[in-house]
Amino acid sequence: SAVISQKPSRDICQRGTSLTIQCQVDSQVTMMFWYRQQPGQSLTLIATANQGSEATYESGFVIDKFPISRPNLTFSTLTVSNMSPEDSSIYLCSVPDPGTGAYEQYFGPGTRLTVT
Amino acid sequence: AQSVTQPDIHITVSEGASLELRCNYSYGATPYLFWYVQSPGQGLQLLLKYFSGDTLVQGIKGFEAEFKRSQSSFNLRKPSVHWSDAAEYFCAVGAYNFNKFYFGSGTKLNVKP
Numbered sequence: 001s002a003v004i005s006q007k008p009s010r011d012i013c014q015r016g017t018s019l020t021i022q023c024q025v026d027s028q029v030t031m032m033f034w035y036r037q038q039p040g041q042s043l044t045l046i047a048t049a050n051q052g053s054e055a056t057y058e059s060g061f062v063i064d065k066f067p068i069s070r071p072n073l074t075f076s077t078l079t080v081s082n083m084s085p086e087d088s089s090i091y092l093c094s095v096p097d098p099g100t101g102a103y104e105q106y107f108g109p110g111t112r113l114t115v116t
Numbered sequence: 117a118q119s120v121t122q123p124d125i126h127i128t129v130s131e132g133a134s135l136e137l138r139c140n141y142s143y144g145a146t147p148y149l150f151w152y153v154q155s156p157g158q159g160l161q162l163l164l165k166y167f168s169g170d171t172l173v174q175g176i177k178g179f180e181a182e183f184k185r186s187q188s189s190f191n192l193r194k195p196s197v198h199w200s201d202a203a204e205y206f207c208a209v210g211a212y213n214f215n216k217f218y219f220g221s222g223t224k225l226n227v228k229p
Contacts, residue, residue, distance in 0.1 A: 042206060042221045044219075048216070092160070106162070107161075
C-alpha cells in the first residue's frame with residue numbers, strides 16, 4: 001500500500017488566481033494521477049504524471065489550465081490556473097500500488113477548493 | 117468505450133439489514149474491477165478488487181462482491197450493515213496497461229437506526 005498526503009487540505013480562492021496543490025507519497029512510484037471530483041459528482045481523471053516526462057492530459061483538460069510538475073518519484077504538484085467558480089471541486093492524487101505495481105490505486109485525502 | 121454505471125444514486129437501509137449496491141461496466145477486455153468507499157470529508161479507501169480467479173471476492177469491513185461476466189456486473193454486498201457504513205461507494209474499472217481508472221457516479225448509502 002501507499003500513504004499519500006496532500007497540501008493544502010482545503011482552500012478558498014478568488015477567481016482569477018491560481019492554486020498549487022502538492023501530493024507526497026511515502027514510496028517511489030513511476031505514475032501519479034490527478035483527479036477532479038466536482039460537487040456531487042464522481043471522479044474524473046485530469047492527467048497522468050510520470051517522472052521525467054510531461055504529463056499526459058485527458059480529453060477536456062489542458063496544460064495551460066492544469067500545469068503539473070513531477071520533479072521526483074515521490075512528489076507531484078497540480079496547479080489550477082486562472083480559477084473560476086466552476087473549478088470548485090475536490091482534487092485528489094493517486095498512485096498504483098508501489099510494491100506490486102498492481103492496478104489498484106491509493107488515493108490521497110484530497111484538496112477541497114472553493115472559488116469565489 | 118469504457119464506462120461504469122451505478123444505477124442507484126441513493127440507498128437507505130436499516131442498521132442490521134443486508135445491502136447490495138449495483139455496478140455494471142462496459143469494457144472491451146478483461147476488466148480489473150474495484151469498489152471504493154468515501155466517507156464525508158475523506159479520501160477514497162479501497163474495499164476490494166477483482167483481477168481474475170474466484171468471482172466472489174472478499175474485502176475489508178465485511179464487504180464482498182461478485183463478478184458476473186455474463187451480466188457485466190460487479191455488485192457489492194454486505195450481510196448486515198452498520199451505522200458506520202454510511203458513506204458514498206464508487207465502483208471503478210481499471211484499464212489494463214495504462215492504469216487508468218473509470219469511476220461510476222457513486223451510490224450514497226444512508227443507514228437508519
